Amino acid sequence: MWDRFRKSVSEGSAKPGGLVKPGGAAPVRPPTRTAKAMAPFTRQSKGFEQFTGSLQISESLSILDLAGASQANISFITNLGHRISSEDVVSAIAQYFGPGNDLEAQYSASAAHRFFEQLLSFPDASFDGALVWDTLQFLPSPVLEQTVDRLLRVMRPGGLILAFFHADEKTTSIPVYSYRIQDPKTLLLTPTGGNRKVRHYNNRSIERMFEKSHSLKFFLTRDHLREVIVRR
Numbered sequence: 185m186w187d188r189f190r191k192s193v194s195e196g197s198a199k200p201g202g203l204v205k206p207g208g209a210a211p212v213r214p215p216t217r218t219a220k221a222m223a224p225f226t227r228q229s230k231g232f233e234q235f236t237g238s239l240q241i242s243e244s245l246s247i248l249d250l251a252g253a254s255q256a257n258i259s260f261i262t263n264l265g266h267r268i269s270s271e272d273v274v275s276a277i278a279q280y281f282g283p284g285n286d287l288e289a290q291y292s293a294s295a296a297h298r299f300f301e302q303l304l305s306f307p308d309a310s311f312d313g314a315l316v317w318d319t320l321q322f323l324p325s326p327v328l329e330q331t332v333d334r335l336l337r338v339m340r341p342g343g344l345i346l347a348f349f350h351a352d353e354k355t356t357s358i359p360v361y362s363y364r365i366q367d368p369k370t371l372l373l374t375p376t377g378g379n380r381k382v383r384h385y386n387n388r389s390i391e392r393m394f395e396k397s398h399s400l401k402f403f404l405t406r407d408h409l410r411e412v413i414v415r416r
Contacts, residue, residue, distance in 0.1 A: 222359065224374040226366060230403045231411030233369035235313065235346045239264050245312035248338070250319050256364040256372070257315070269311070271303050273319040273331075274360055274376070281324065291324040299327060304334040311339055317363045318348040318409075320393075321383050328393075336396055336416060345397075345414040349385045352408035358382050385410070 239245060245266045249257050252272030261268040280299045281291060314335060323331055339345065350358055357379040364372040385393070387402055387410075394400060394414045403411040 222375050224372055226370055226372050227407065227409075228369050229371055229411060230369070230405070231346055231348075231413055232365075232371060234401075234413060235315070235344055236368040238313065238344055239266060246310060248306075248311045248314040250314065250316050251363045254362070254364050256366070260365040269306070273303060274322065276303055277319075277322055278377070291326065296327050296330070300330065300334070304331065304338060306338045308337050309340045312343045314339060314343070314345045315363070316345055316347040318350065318361070320347055321349050321385065322360075322380050332393055333396075336394070339416040341416055342398075343416040345394075345416070347412050347414065349390060349410040349412065350382050350408060351384070351386075351410040353384050355382060355408070 239247075239261075242265070247261050247266055247268045249261075249268055249270045250273045251257065251270070252275060253270040257270075258268055276299055280295045280302075316335070320328060320331065335345065359375040360377045360380050361373040362376050364374065366372050390402075390410070390412055391400060397414045397416055399415045401413045401415075403413075405411060
C-alpha cells in the first residue's frame with residue numbers, strides 16, 4: 185500500500201536541513217488585496233495535485249481535513265474510496281483566543297488547554313494524510329508547537345501532510361479563507377471573516393517546525409503562497 189503512496193512525493197524531497205528541490209507551479213495570477221479579493225476565487229495547487237496523486241490507490245485511507253467539514257471535500261475524498269475526518273481549526277482559534285488580529289497578545293494557558301481539549305484528540309497513528317491548508321501560521325507560538333506535535337503523532341509513518349504558508353513578507357495580515365476542493369488540482373478559496381495577522385516562515389523555519397518528520401518538499405508559486413508536503 186505504501187509504495188505508491190510514498191513514491192508520488194519521493195522525487196525532490198529532502199530531510200529537514202538538507203537540499204530541497206522546489207517543484208513547479210501552475211501559472212496562476214495572484215488575487216489583489218482589494219475588495220475584489222474578498223469574493224471567492226479558484227487557484228491551482230501543485231502541492232494539492234501531488235497530494236491527490238498519493239490517494240490514487242485501491243486501499244482505503246484515512247484523511248484529516250483541518251478546514252472544517254464541507255460537502256465538497258467530503259465528496260472528493262470519499263469518491264476516491266477513502267475516509268475523511270474534519271476539524272475546524274480557524275473557528276477554534278476565534279473561539280478560544282478571541283476575534284482580534286494579534287493572537288500572541290491574546291494567548292493564555294487556559295485558552296490553550298480548552299483548544300486542545302477540542303482539537304486533534306485522535307489516537308496515535310490514526311491518519312494517512314492531512315490537509316492542513318494555511319491554518320498553522322495563525323496559531324500563537326506555544327500552541328503552534330503543540331499542534332505540530334499532535335499532528336505528527338496522529339499521522340501514520342509515511343503519511344503526508346499538505347500545508348500552506350504565505351510568503352509575502354510585505355503583507356502583515358490576510359483574509360481568513362475556507363478551502364474547498366474543486367478537482368484534483370484546483371481549490372476554491374472563500375473569505376470567511378476579517379483579516380488575521382500572518383506570521384512569515386521561510387523554508388528553514390518550516391524545516392525546523394517539522395524536524396521530527398521524515399522529509400519535506402516545497403513548491404514555489406507565483407502568488408506568494410509557499411506549499412509544503414511533509415512526509416511523516
